[in-house]
Amino acid sequence: MSLPNTWYLRRVADTAARACYICYKPSSSVLITPDNKDFFYVCPVHLKDRNFCSPIIDSEEEARKAKEEAMAKEIETVKKEYEEKQLKKKEKEKDKKSKDEEDSKEKNKANEEQNKKSEKDQEKEKNDKIDSIKKSGTASKADEGPRIFSLHKNFYQMRVDRLRNIEAAKRNRERLKDPSLFPSVPSGGL
Structure with missing residues (x-):
């Protein structure tokens, strides 16, 4: 029986918490x-x-983290581009308003309504783009840190010994159930 010295970290619900192997806290x-x-x-x-365990570096995990960082940077650039476009539009609107003051008020209202609709469309487009970027990188941020560990030799040996003792106890129970293990009562006369 060989027990690999590779341990995966898993999380359970807080209601299912049990005592720690080291300090006995939940x-x-x-x-x-x-x-x-x-x-x-x-x-x-x-x-x-x-002194308890060492993380095993997972290349896939590192690649995923690098991809998340790249997506975060991309989201920031999209936001900056959108803000710049909005500033340019506002400047253009100010220029148009100064020219449009000479025109009739009805034309201004129609243009403002169209601008509002186009702004709403652009904002919706921006939000959709950001959402699509976020959805493509659906990784939970709660699992920060390594997920694969290797126990140090003393703790690993304790786990191996525990499993050996459990198997030995199981074999002993099975032997005790077998009636041929015990000697038979002597037969014959005196």
């Missing part, structure tokens, strides 16, 4: 092996402890 973080043979609850503070 914790909703669980370290579990990839094959689901062993698991234990641990506080997030202990995961940052160098």
